[in-house]
């Protein structure tokens with residue numbers, strides 16, 4: 001069964017089940033320390049989305065990944081392609097409006113880059129208002145926080161950016177492009193903090209996002225030195241399992257009509 005959106009013909013899209021959940025992955029092109037490539041977020045979120053639709057093809061459809069995100073605070077590091085948040089939000093909403101125009105009713109914006117999260121959350125909310133579709137935004141690490149806490153070897157702060165999580169998954173997915181000999185520990189989390197935390201396993205009650213270069217010398221924020229491919233597989237499989245669960249929920253949720261009480 002076909003599940004890659006761009007491989008359909010238009011009569012096939014016309015005939016497609018419009019309750020299949022259309023997944024739109026969004027990543028970023030940015031520094032990931034001296035040991036990981038610029039495409040880290042794109043590789044992980046793309047492979048994740050591919051594995052999800054491969055396991056439930058009748059319930060999902062996959063759009064190509066949007067490879068650029070909101071990350072101007074990273075631009076002191078060469079290579080970063082930074083998109084204004086308004087541009088990213090409007091672009092994503094236009095993609096979703098197109099899907100709605102063709103009759104699709106259920107959309108999942110699947111995020112692979114931290115600072116896209118609030119932008120894509122807004123894009124999903126704007127899509128609901130503009131189209132009446134069910135549009136959900138989710139960052140994959142939030143779906144799998146139990147596994148992250150259970151399987152991690154690093155302490156809090158060890159999986160913020162280019163740390164244990166992303167390095168392990170890249171080692172599992174494409175080890176040829178990981179230069180682990182250049183990885184170093186760079187945990188900047190202050191254990192005395194009660195509210196502020198950048199760790200992807202959760203726990204932050206408030207967010208302080210400063211210039212990236214003010215906080216880390218080489219772009220890493222976390223501990224890539226404890227990463228390995230076996231844990232990368234555990235993390236990746238958990239991300240697939242949890243995202244499949246989310247797609248099934250989106251697929252099953254009852255779509256209710258709005259009621260204007262004026």
Ligand SMILES: [Zn+2]
Pocket residue numbers: 032040041112113114161162166
């Ligand atoms: Zn990343």
